[in-house]
Structures are given as C-alpha cells and as structure tokens.
Amino acid sequence: MKIRLLKMMTLIMLLLTALPLSALAASANITLTNIAAKVQGESFRVTGSTSFDEVVVKVVRPSNTLFYYDVLIPQSGVYSSDISLPSNAELGVYTVVAGKGTDVATVQFEVKGATDGPVPGGGGVVGGGTVPVTPSANTITISVSAGGTVSLNGATLNFPAAAMGSDIKVTVEKVADPSKLPLDSTQSLISDVYEITKDKDGLFQKDITITLPFDASKVDLAKYNLSIYWLNEQTGKWVSLDNPQIDVNKGTLSGTVNHFTKFAVLATEKEEPAGPEIALTDIKGHWAEAKIVQLIQLGAISGYPDQTFKPNNNITRAEFVSVLVKALGIQAGSGKTYADTANHWAKDAISAAAEQGIVTGYTDTTFGPNDPITREQMAAMIVKAAQLPLATDGKAFTDSSDISAWATSFVATAASNGILSGYVDGSLKPKGHASRAEAATVILKALSLQA
Numbered sequence: 130m131k132i133r134l135l136k137m138m139t140l141i142m143l144l145l146t147a148l149p150l151s152a153l154a155a156s157a158n159i160t161l162t163n164i165a166a167k168v169q170g171e172s173f174r175v176t177g178s179t180s181f182d183e184v185v186v187k188v189v190r191p192s193n194t195l196f197y198y199d200v201l202i203p204q205s206g207v208y209s210s211d212i213s214l215p216s217n218a219e220l221g222v223y224t225v226v227a228g229k230g231t232d233v234a235t236v237q238f239e240v241k242g243a244t245d246g247p248v249p250g251g252g253g254v255v256g257g258g259t260v261p262v263t264p265s266a267n268t269i270t271i272s273v274s275a276g277g278t279v280s281l282n283g284a285t286l287n288f289p290a291a292a293m294g295s296d297i298k299v300t301v302e303k304v305a306d307p308s309k310l311p312l313d314s315t316q317s318l319i320s321d322v323y324e325i326t327k328d329k330d331g332l333f334q335k336d337i338t339i340t341l342p343f344d345a346s347k348v349d350l351a352k353y354n355l356s357i358y359w360l361n362e363q364t365g366k367w368v369s370l371d372n373p374q375i376d377v378n379k380g381t382l383s384g385t386v387n388h389f390t391k392f393a394v395l396a397t398e399k400e401e402p403a404g405p406e407i408a409l410t411d412i413k414g415h416w417a418e419a420k421i422v423q424l425i426q427l428g429a430i431s432g433y434p435d436q437t438f439k440p441n442n443n444i445t446r447a448e449f450v451s452v453l454v455k456a457l458g459i460q461a462g463s464g465k466t467y468a469d470t471a472n473h474w475a476k477d478a479i480s481a482a483a484e485q486g487i488v489t490g491y492t493d494t495t496f497g498p499n500d501p502i503t504r505e506q507m508a509a510m511i512v513k514a515a516q517l518p519l520a521t522d523g524k525a526f527t528d529s530s531d532i533s534a535w536a537t538s539f540v541a542t543a544a545s546n547g548i549l550s551g552y553v554d555g556s557l558k559p560k561g562h563a564s565r566a567e568a569a570t571v572i573l574k575a576l577s578l579q580a
Contacts, residue, residue, distance in 0.1 A: 155459070158229075159183060161234035161235065161236050162175075162177050174209060176290055179208055179232065180200070181229045182560055185372060204257065216292060221240065286337060287340075303321045309580070310391070312395075317347070320342060322393040325391075336386060337384055341381065341394050342380055367395060408436060412438050417567070421470075423454065430452045446488075447475035447478070453487070479496060485514070503559065505536035511543060519539070523542065524551070540557070543571070
C-alpha cells in the first residue's frame with residue numbers, strides 16, 4: 130500500500146513539474162472535452178472551445194514523456210485533433226494539455242491493454258468522451274453537462290459541454306432514397322444523406338461538430354470544392370456549413386452547426402479564375418489597383434469569372450504561396466508534401482516553396498493550406514522568398530507586443546524594407562488576416578527589391 134502511494138505521489142510530482150500551475154485551474158479562454166478510457170490501438174479526439182487564435186496541444190504519457198504535440202488553428206472557436214494510439218501504447222494515465230502560454234486546460238484518461246476488459250461506453254448515457262457505438266445502433270442519449278463524441282450510423286457528432294439545458298436523445302438515420310431530395314444542378318451528392326434528430330426542440334447553445342464520410346472516388350478534388358451541407362426544408366435549398374474541414378486521408382468532412390436536420394457531403398465545381406484580359410470591375414479607385422494590375426500582367430494572380438478581383442477578401446496560405454511561386458518563377462521540385470497538401474490543388478507550389486525554405490508547416494505533417502494567412506506569416510514567407518538579411522530592430526507599432534516571438538525578426542525585416550506597412554492608427558495587426566490586395570502589394574514590393 131505504501132509503495133503504491135509512493136508511486137502515485139511520484140507521478141503527481143512529475144506532472145506538476147511538466148505542466149504550468151494554471152493547468153490545474155479552470156480557464157475562461159479555453160475548454161477541453163473529457164476523454165473516455167481507451168485500449169491500445171484505439172483513436173481518441175482532443176477537442177474543445179477557445180477564444181485563442183491558435184492552440185498548443187500536447188499529450189503526456191504516464192512515464193511523463195511527450196506522446197503528441199501540435200499547434201491547432203481553431204475554426205469558429207472550436208479546435209479538434211484526432212490522435213491514434215499505437216498497438217503497444219504505454220499503459221496508464223495520460224494527460225492532455227491544451228491552451229496558449231500558461232493559460233491552459235487539462236484532462237486525463239486511462240489507456241488499458243486490449244485484454245483488460247471492455248472500455249466503458251457503447252449504449253446508455255454518453256458524457257465526456259469518445260464512445261464506440263455498434264454500426265446497427267442509431268440512437269443514443271447525450272449527457273449535455275459533460276458533452277462527448279459519438280459515432281452513429283456512420284456519422285460522428287461532437288457535443289461540447291452544456292450544449293443544451295438538459296440531456297437529449299439523438300437519432301441518426303440514413304435517407305433511403307436521396308434521389309427524392311432537391312438538389313441544385315451544380316451540386317453532386319458524394320455521401321449518404323444523414324437525417325439527424327433529437328427529442329427536444331430548440332437550437333443548441335453551443336455549436337455541434339458533425340463529421341461525415343464521403344466517397345473520394347466520385348469526385349476529382351482538383352476540380353471540385355467539397356463541403357457538408359444541411360437541407361433547408363422550407364426553401365428546398367442545401368446550405369453549406371461554415372468552415373468545413375476536410376481530411377483526405379480518412380475521407381471525412383467536418384463542420385459546425387447549431388441545429389439538426391438532413392446533412393450530406395456535396396461537391397460543387399470550382400470557378401476557374403479569369404485571365405488578365407478581363408476588365409475587373411471592383412478595383413477601379415482601389416488603393417492597390419496599380420499593384421493588382423501589375424501582378425495580373427505577370428500572370429501570378431487572376432480575377433474571377435464574374436470580372437471581379439475581390440481585393441478585400443482574405444487570401445489563404447495556399448493561395449499566397451501559389452501567387453508567390455508564380456511571381457518569383459520558382460520551378461516545382463521534389464520538396465516536402467504535408468499530409469493535408471497531398472491532394473490539394475496547390476500541392477506543387479507548396480512543395481516548391483518548402484524546397485526553397487520559403488514555407489514551413491504548423492507541424493511536420495500539417496500545413497493548413499486553406500487557413501487564411503496572417504500578416505506575420507505573410508511577412509515571414511516574403512522575407513524568406515526575397516532572401517533578405519534579417520533585421521534585429523524594426524519600426525515600432527502600437528501593437529508590436531502582439532507579434533509572435535518566431536515572427537519578430539521577419540516582421541522587422543519586412544517593415545524596414547518597406548514591404549509591410551502599418552495602419553493609420555499605428556497598428557500592424559500581425560495576427561490579422563491578409564487580404565488579396567495586401568498580398569499583391571507585398572509581393573510586388575518584394576519583387577522591386579530584386580530588380
């Protein structure tokens with residue numbers, strides 16, 4: 130008994146030295162959903178809600194060694210990552226830490242051997258973890274006080290804690306004949322249609338994350354956009370969920386919603402960008418008009434088929450890299466391919482930029498091609514691409530303290546070379562999303578330095 134107590138005290142001390150003290154207290158800025166016990170070889174999901182723009186997630190083994198580390202970009206205030214345990218995973222209590230700096234949330238869960246007996250779950254009330262459900266099961270009761278993740282009839286639903294005022298019974302049915310449902314001529318159905326219902330009326334108080342599988346053999350991802358849609362029964366129209374997240378390797382799409390209805394994965398054909406010969410209707414008089422025209426003439430960027438450029442729209446990391454590679458004339462090579470760029474339309478451009486040392490991913494396997502690029506990320510890429518000597522000091526902005534530590538020298542270099550400017554109020558907004566107009570401007574300025 131004394132030996133067991135000593136071991137427990139030793140483990141607690143190890144964890145205390147590995148984690149900040151604030152991890153032991155609740156945080157107003159981030160939540161972390163509980164995780165049910167697992168067996169070796171199983172997967173688990175780390176998920177929660179946050180007000181941070183990025184979240185560091187790490188999982189610590191019972192031996193106090195690091196098992197997993199990643200930086201996640203939340204979508205609509207929700208972050209999530211699916212993690213697989215190896216078949217020989219260390220047994221015991223794992224600790225999950227998620228947050229930013231010392232402002233973190235923690236949960237613990239146990240990993241058992243495959244012969245240790247069944248992991249709790251499967252039927253009845255679900256709360257605080259990922260619960261396996263047999264394929265024939267299509268109804269389950271959710272404990273909303275704890276939340277949890279369930280898989281029903283092929284659909285996976287993640288409920289944050291306190292999503293409703295009381296426990297609910299959720300049912301997932303596959304629509305027997307989807308051909309009877311309305312479908313726009315521009316849309317193609319590439320999954321089953323899932324009708325999801327609950328036994329209580331009203332909207333959810335917190336967004337629910339829905340993940341659906343799709344048939345990748347039915348669509349060319351280079352030519353079509355995919356999203357999870359919900360059917361508006363009143364209008365007969367399918368509506369895309371906000372910020373859909375695709376996992377090409379698993380063949381799944383995820384999105385958030387505050388109500389239940391019919392859901393499906395639909396494909397829509399991508400719009401081909403317009404050529405430079407099209408007169409753009411929305412840049413006349415724009416502050417970046419001249420830069421946009423120059424970049425179009427270089428063939429590095431285009432407008433849209435409706436003769437617009439959308440200069441104030443955000444530009445994604447993949448789009449910025451693609452424009453940058455074209456503008457600099459970088460040839461595609463055998464650079465790094467990330468797990469989330471392997472089937473992306475900008476794969477070759479990202480690979481070429483990675484080979485030149487212009488870009489790095491969030492992790493070794495994740496690039497985040499569809500994430501809006503931030504101004505400090507843009508500064509880092511442009512400085513590397515222009516091969517500018519790094520400056521130690523740069524222009525002082527009113528929000529210089531908001532610049533990430535890793536980006537300080539890149540921002541200073543971009544600012545001191547006149548590539549990146551601040552706003553009229555003296556701020557830089559380093560973590561603000563860059564627009565298409567801003568991207569065109571910084572790329573042209575960088576090119577002028579090389580002329």
